[in-house]
Amino acid sequence: EADIYQTPRYLVIGTGKKITLECSQTMGHDKMYWYQQDPGMELHLIHYSYGVNSTEKGDLSSESTVSRIRTEHFPLTLESARPSHTSQYLCASSLSYEQYFGPGTRLTVT
Template sequence: EADIYQTPRYLVIGTGKKITLECSQTMGHDKMYWYQQDPGMELHLIHYSYGVNSTEKGDLSSESTVSRIRTEHFPLTLESARPSHTSQYLCASSEYGESGPQHFGDGTRLSIL
């Protein structure tokens, strides 16, 4: 079973704050992903990475940014949080290859007041 960790699990914070959501995996997976999910809705891909120094935007436009300086670490940053950023953010990783399933962390539930 893949080990992928997200912190914090829950965050309630005021508008205008800078936020970094952490994601780390210990599987040595090259590919990592960030999804955003609202209650009762599908997961939407907002960022992905194929490896160190690789980052791409996903299908859903997001004001967040990501970085991939180390294989195991894929943090997501919001420079100035707004209430519209309130959502659940899920990080995932997978081995390189077409059929490798993505393994998910338990998510960060973010609430912007």
């Protein structure tokens, strides 16, 4: 059973606010990922990490930033939220090719 957690599950916030989406995993996986998904669309990779102090931009350009100070923790930050950031954000981790996903954060920016 995969143990990967995301908080908050739902967030409604006003334009211009700074937000941090939390993601933690207890499996000791080196690789972690952030995806963005809009309804009816594929999952788009926005950030990934090979391990501690390693972060890379994904295939979809994003104004968010990430950090990886501890193996188990991979938070995503938006300095100034905009309505275009409204989406579902999914965190995942892996050892090899199979990725385990958290429950996601549904973000709405008004």
